[in-house]
Amino acid sequence: MEEGETAVLDHILRFMTLGTILVGVIAIYTALHTNNRRLGADIFLRYSDRVSDLRRSLPMTAFFDGSASANLEMTPEERRIVHEVIYSIFELYELKVHGFIPPAIWKIREPDIERVLSLPVFQQELAALQGRFTKHPRFAAWVDQIGRSGTQASLG
Numbered sequence: 001m002e003e004g005e006t007a008v009l010d011h012i013l014r015f016m017t018l019g020t021i022l023v024g025v026i027a028i029y030t031a032l033h034t035n036n037r038r039l040g041a042d043i044f045l046r047y048s049d050r051v052s053d054l055r056r057s058l059p060m061t062a063f064f065d066g067s068a069s070a071n072l073e074m075t076p077e078e079r080r081i082v083h084e085v086i087y088s089i090f091e092l093y094e095l096k097v098h099g100f101i102p103p104a105i106w107k108i109r110e111p112d113i114e115r116v117l118s119l120p121v122f123q124q125e126l127a128a129l130q131g132r133f134t135k136h137p138r139f140a141a142w143v144d145q146i147g148r149s150g151t152q153a154s155l156g
Contacts, residue, residue, distance in 0.1 A: 037102060039100070040100055040101045040102050040105055041102075041105055043095060043100055043101060044092070044095075044101050044105050044106070044109075047088055047091065047092040047095075048092075048109055050088050051085055051088050051089060051092075051113075051116075054081050054084050054085045054088065055085060055116070057081050058078060058081055058082065058085075058121075059078065062074075062078065062082070062119065062121045063116075063119060063121075064119075074121065079125065082121060082122060082125045083125060083129065085116070085122070086117075086122065086125060086126060086129060089113055089116075089117065090133065090136070090139055092113075093138075093139050093142065094136065094139065097138055097139075114146050114149075117143060117146045117147075118146050118147065118149070123147055126143055126147065
């Protein structure tokens with residue numbers, strides 16, 4: 001009988017050990033998943049703040065929907081700021097594409113980002129920078145789609 005009790009106790013200890021290991025693995029996975037989501041949110045918020053700060057540096061006329069065909073006059077500093085906004089959005093987009101920003105977080109600001117990129121002043125500068133994004137075809141296609149939908153909206 002003692003041998004049977006020892007075998008039962010041995011099985012109980014093995015199941016407890018296995019249970020402890022499983023709980024540990026689940027806890028580690030949960031912590032990593034949560035940390036990755038927080039990191040993605042933190043990256044997104046920092047870039048979002050950067051883009052917002054840059055946008056506030058531009059004059060209000062940059063945000064008026066006007067004729068996209070007119071060559072919009074900007075100071076060199078305004079042009080630099082528009083380029084920084086475009087490059088910040090490019091970096092943010094690439095982080096999203098490579099999985100550093102969860103799609104649910106991206107969806108929060110995507111309409112605003114698309115609206116900004118469709119403004120004439122940004123479309124003008126995107127056209128000037130078009131060659132710089134040839135090695136990033138997903139971004140170039142996304143920006144092109146925004147430009148086309150912005151043009152269709154102004155015609156419709």
